């Protein structure tokens with residue numbers, strides 16, 4: 001999500017709350033740091049049953065304000081009220097993905113509880129402050145990795161909290177270290193920010209895809225403030241066709257997002273696209289558009305455009321809410337705004353790009 005969100009009351013609350021509990025964190029013991037079977041192997045299904053379910057969202061956080069647990073072999077998930085990030089423990093050290101400012105101090109504590117190995121690498125997901133401004137909290141000796149767009153934007157930002165990466169990659173990159181393999185991919189077209197990329201851990205079957213969607217929830221307003229909404233809606237198919245994954249790390253929500261959550265998200269997007277087209281060709285919309293034309297006279301074209309857009313999006317949103325109510329969280333929260341985004345992108349400025 002964009003830096004802008006830090007200005008919202010809930011984000012401020014989260015940040016303040018997170019800061020307030022840092023001092024209490026040291027005494028808190030790791031809760032459920034591992035999910036293992038009797039034979040000691042990692043039990044993915046048991047982990048998902050506990051941490052990939054809606055109930056977990058509504059459970060109170062531990063007093064220290066964060067929690068962490070194992071989500072795959074040598075892989076840990078740290079979350080506070082609304083953010084999450086992961087770290088991998090390799091034979092040589094620790095690799096941290098993302099630098100969420102409120103979560104980085106908790107991640108450092110969690111790492112110290114899991115291993116005494118040093119942090120060897122830290123990876124930028126993208127340049128946005130709410131994912132990058134924790135970078136200065138990690139050890140200076142850790143190698144910072146980012147794609148070329150992230151590097152360029154951070155150079156421009158000149159922010160001491162988001163130093164320019166040491167390793168800058170373009171198109172593709174593989175980090176093979178201490179028995180861990182991470183495959184980096186720049187799709188060549190961004191969706192959420194101006195510096196998006198994907199990172200895949202094939203052995204763990206985890207895809208790191210920050211700010212792509214919210215698990216078990218309707219899409220965020222304006223699809224996560226997408227810089228390229230069309231690509232945002234193409235992405236689920238691209239990801240599902242390309243990667244074999246069990247879990248998909250997105251940076252927000254306290255539950256662990258799964259392949260199933262992402263499939264549901266894809267279905268929600270496809271439905272909304274379909275309902276946008278259906279709304280545009282419906283008699284109800286034709287009638288409302290005509291009424292709008294009559295109501296607003298010559299010279300009020302701004303009003304005609306806006307009111308017709310609202311009428312079309314409202315029809316789309318009603319159809320979409322009817323289908324999805326009760327199936328995921330926050331169905332009615334952003335449906336009208338998101339149908340408006342769809343209407344503008346699919347029908348006004350990009351009529352042949354679905």
Ligand SMILES: [Zn+2]
Pocket residue numbers: 001002003126128131192193211
């Ligand atoms: Zn973002």
